[in-house]
Amino acid sequence: MKTIKQLIRCVLLSACSVIATVAVADDKPSFEQYLQQVKQQALAQGVSPATIDQAFADATFIQRTVKLDRNQPEKRVTLDTYLPKRVPQWKIDKARKLYKQHYSLLKEIGDQYGVQPRFIVALWGNETNFGTYTGNFDIVSALATLAYDGRREEFFRKELIAALTILDQGHIELAQFQGSWAGAMGQTQFMPSSFLAFAVDHDGDGRKDIWGTQADVFASIANYLAQSGWNDDLTWGRQVKLPADFDPELAGLKIKKSLAEWQQLGVRRYDMSNLPTRDIKASLVLPDDAQGRAYLAYGNYDVLMKWNRSYYFVTSVGYLSDRIAYPSVFAK
Incomplete structure (x- = not known):
């Protein structure tokens, strides 16, 4: 049982906690005040006043964007x-x-x-889906919302400034500046900072148009991969079979072994034939667990992980690329 003094102390501490919480909430600027701060930062980083005024004229806080950012899928998904x-x-x-x-x-x-x-x-x-769905969220509003929300404020504020830079450089009109709820844009779904680093004006019209120009879309994807270390002498990886006694501690992208070493450890092609004899380093990837699908991941797998750090996404890209290149193999 708590004494009277202890109870009083608990009440006082609780009250102080509530007061502190309210004080923190009161200290947070309004969304409009926050945008004023962003405007000053953008101006200091060279974005023109005209672009800033136009971009923020109709910017709004999008509650659905916050909900999507915090939403966690409940249903368990496996690669299968x-x-x-x-x-x-x-x-x-x-x-x-x-x-x-x-x-x-x-x-x-x-x-x-x-x-x-x-x-x-x-x-x-x-x-x-080959450019047919690129998102319909206003990029400026979505990024401003996520920055203001604060869960990843530094990241999204940087992306918001990058988005303003894209507008300022004239690559897209504000009315068409739409994308995903997280600010990914165009047929490549580049974040604004990735656009500034990798987007390409392949057709030479002065605009890096990843929204509607096929040549710019393809070249921007290729440029991203090339600058990230792509090797066109290799594929992405291959699905393999593991021996019954395989040690799952050997899995992971940080562990690199030659194909000969994996062969010695009992790893085989999916059809149980021997691995290629080329001098290639690879990692063993288990997107689910040792009972699920297993892949030998080459250097290009690591490059695709820079694009999207999801084993599932990277495997789906590799799988689709194989289905494009080797239709007769999968037809069997």
Whole structure:
């Protein structure tokens, strides 16, 4: 049992805690006041006053953006359930069709950047269904909302300044400046900072148009991969079979072994034949666990992880690229 003094102390502490919480809330600026701070920062970083005024004229706080940012999927997903949904047969068929349709341009860009065209198409398909869905959130409002919300304020504030820079450089009109709830843009779903680092004006019209110009979309994807260390002499990886006694502690991208070393450890191709004899370093990746699918991941797998740090996403890109390149193999 608590004494009277202890109870009084608890009440006082609780009251102080409530007062402190209210004080912190009161100290937070309003959304409009926060935008004024961002405007000053953007101005200091060289964005023109006209662009700043235009961009923020109709900027609003989007509650749905905050909800989506904090939402965590409750249903358990495995690679066996993810891949059929992410890469259904209709998407494979469409990827093959578009690969053939744009092959001349894809090869030109692939040769220039050292990236196999099938990976350009696979990323394009997995990010925005080949450009058919790029998001309909106002980029400035979405990024301003997420920055103001504060969970990742520094990250989203930096992206917001980058978005203003894109507008200031004239790559897109404000009315068309839309994307995902998190601020990812265009057919490549680049964040604004990635746009500034990797987007390409391949057709030479003075605009890096990842929203509507196919040449710029493909070249921007290829440039991202090339600058991130892509090697067009290698594929992304391969699905493999593990021996019954395989040690799962050997899995992970930080562990690199030669194919010969993995062969000695009992790792085999998916059809149980021997691994290739090339001198290649690879990691063993288990997207789920030792009982799920297993992959030998080459250096290009690490590059794709820079694009999206999800084993599922990277595997889906690699899988779609294989379905584009080797239709006869998967037809068996």
